[in-house]
Amino acid sequence: MEEACGVFAVLAPGEQVASLCYFGLYALQHRGQESAGIAVFDGDKVRLHKDMGLVSQVFDQNVLELMVGDRAVGHTRYSTTGSSRVCNAQPLVFMTRLGPFALAHNGNLVNTVQLRDQLAADGLSIKSSSDTELIAFALQQAVNAGLAWDEAIKAAALKCKGAFSLAISTPDALYALRDGHGLRPLVFGHLGEPGAGAWVISSETCGLDIVGARFNDDVAPGELVRFRLGEAHPFRSRWCEETPKLCVFELIYFARPDSRFFGESLYSYRKRIGQRLAQESPVEADLVIGVPDSGIPAAIGFSQSSGIPFGDGLIKNRYVGRTFIQPTQAMREAGIRVKLNPLQDVIEGQRIVVVDDSIVRGTTSRKLVQAFREAGAREVHMRISSPPVTHPCFYGIDTDSQDQLIAARLEIEEITKHLGVDSLAYLSKEGMLQCAQEQAQNFCTACFDGNYPIAVEEELRERKLMLEAPVPVQSVG
Template sequence: MPRGDGRLNHDLDPQDKGPQDACGVFGIYAPQEEVSKLTYFGLYALQHRGQESAGIATSNGDKILVYKDMGLVSQVFDEAALGALTGHIAVGHARYSTTGASVWANAQPTLGPTKHGTVALGHNGNLTNTHRLLELVEERLGAARAKEMREGGVTDTSILTALLGWDHYDSVTETALELLPHVDGAFCLAFMDEDTLYAARDPQGVRPLVLGKVPSGGWVVASETAALDIVGATFEREVEPGEFLTINADGVHSQHFAKAEPKGCVFEYVYLARPDTHINGKSLQAARVEMGRQLAREHPVEADMVMPTPESGTPAAVGYAQGSGIPFGQGLVKNAYVGRTFIQPSQTLRKLGVRLKLNPLREQIEGKRLVVVDDSIVRGNTQRAVVAMLRESGAAEVHLRISSPPIQWPCFYGIDFPTREELIGVTMSVEEIREHLGADSLGYISVEGMIAATEQAEERLCTACFTGEYPIEPPVDAKHLLLNQPVEASS
């Protein structure tokens, strides 16, 4: 999977679709700043959360302008485009589609009319009650509008944008506070009208959202603290689950539309968020290193070198080396200029598999017993190719260690895993997976060990993709995805 921070291991095999990210949102209210450029750099820091499309909306207090297109942030925007986006408020979005097709019409921010102007909205997450929300569209905006949305390949974001335009109340704030208790699922929202920036986070706080302050006195909301760092904003606090913020000339105002019931996504700690991000006060780099140490305790092995699958496996590999006393080394070199491509490799190149993006350091590998650390296994195609490559390069033994438990259940909250039938952790036991991958041994971290590494209370985390315990009711039309039972895991 292409990652904006360079972590490309799940896209090493074009046929091996890994866990696709949630989206990234960024919002800023800063009268003294070039908000379009700050938003551009904020989205650049969040590129790993979505690579399909990018967009920025700005307001000068009188009108909203929006520019969005398919592609990476650096491909969508140039100096001319950013220069035309004037104003003191901005909302930006980097999209990966979990609902709706990957087409320009679904790029965000989405625009919609309100009683007194326009709203531009960016959404990170995935809603679970879109059928009910479409009923609200019919009740509040009319049957014709609801029919149009149903027939037009509606996204959950476009439904929210439409409902924010309900003219029953005199302000966007009143409309949002009435609407949000009706919304189920995972959502972090950054949206704006002509004079105010708004932010909201679902009562479970599944996806991260933070508030920061720029030196000139303006305010920023973003999916990750790394986006605050890149624009020079200081971290103030996390947006609380169930909290709604309004940010304008009067400052930051907070209201709660629901009681907080925290269930942060544990996969953010394992893989999704950048390693230089903090969630709930915890450095994700430190959490991932500790997952590696825990792996060494749970699955020790005699070996000569610990190496990562670049680059998302690196922190855990460092931790495994620290915990085991086995030297850390780099056994694979990644092509730094491999990006997103729509060109299918020729049959000759396809046979080479991961060699398009990784190449072995034979002198580091030959004759050695290797521990290869990765963050997760989805279908297993990439890991199988890596094991074969290492053996061809003369590795004496290859031991795989994975810093998350087997993925066995679909996510309904913003991560686009393959179907259960495609998840290798569902269709095979651990021993069968080891044999399929061609490894000498295979060890996954335990759920308990993973949670301990996050330093978060178990009851405050969502572990549904590993345990099948869903904190929010899955969509009614998706419950068939839960029917087949996982293979009994054994180590």
């Protein structure tokens, strides 16, 4: 599965904000590897640099030294709406009657057709194929209609439906905003001493950690937070009230294991779901192996609960990106062969339990099982630390259409045979949610059960929901 992107922003007078933003994006690189960009504000002047590639490829010391100012907004992207082109790279910079603004977006709108038609009818010229541009145009339109920044941002947000965590810089402030359901994460913290007026916004807490910022709070679902030069504390206001629906896959897979959700690292949660998985689906085996990197904590938990020793049976090439980043199936399959390599002297003759976070298409898992067999594994049992993925996501994860999801097409017995494993079991949805130690209704689980918290335009539904119509769509709030 393909994550949308990561956003990072900093307000720090007297600091090298471009360099701080660079390191923040570096920590969020796992959230998107297509393009990267930073916009730096010096008063009402903006310097923007963005290009295709990894953060370390797009920026060097010479570029960063030229980007002088006191606020910066950064973005690292994987496309979920809009093609992989530099014109769709972020942040976007727009001009208004009050001066310029820069906007970075994590998520995906589900009313893009409606919003595009509305903006086009108002005479606006849509240049890119990104839904982020639609948000920026809506904000520009609201400001030019006479609203101040705070109210204009809220007005633009009210036109948008779907997942959107935003970082926005204006000539005199930095803003963080999260959609009403909080589908994608967004946090903020302070640099230096509390009350010094230096602030950082990040998709995950690992972005705060890398620049030495202290975590203050999550941006709440439906909240707008403003950070202004010279103000010791942020101004916080709610622009809408909805039922929280954080994407549960952020916990299982997407976010870094050292990022903190609900007061603990995701490493702890992932280890706990591995323990629960061992209790739900025990197996007799000699060795537990985790699929790097996101499957490792769950494998450790499985080992601890089952008493089966944990071992390093797969070596990951750290210089190969996540295989789901490859845009075609052929490239994905080629990527598998260079990304993970089994250790024959560890695996040979052993009954192994392979723990992974999910099975989407089944391509990766099938090739891994084949590699384990070739390395001499006597038995291969697979345990998955999430439920079967049966429905596509419309909120910022670019899953295939439903007919490409193996669990939507095949029963577990058929998947077992297709993968070539001796046994296969998934974590239950109840176990996944109970391990989060939060209220179960506060998570979006649509990829497992088809209960979409935000209604989706018919055109989007028809494109991805290939195997069933109509699919139950719940509007919560």
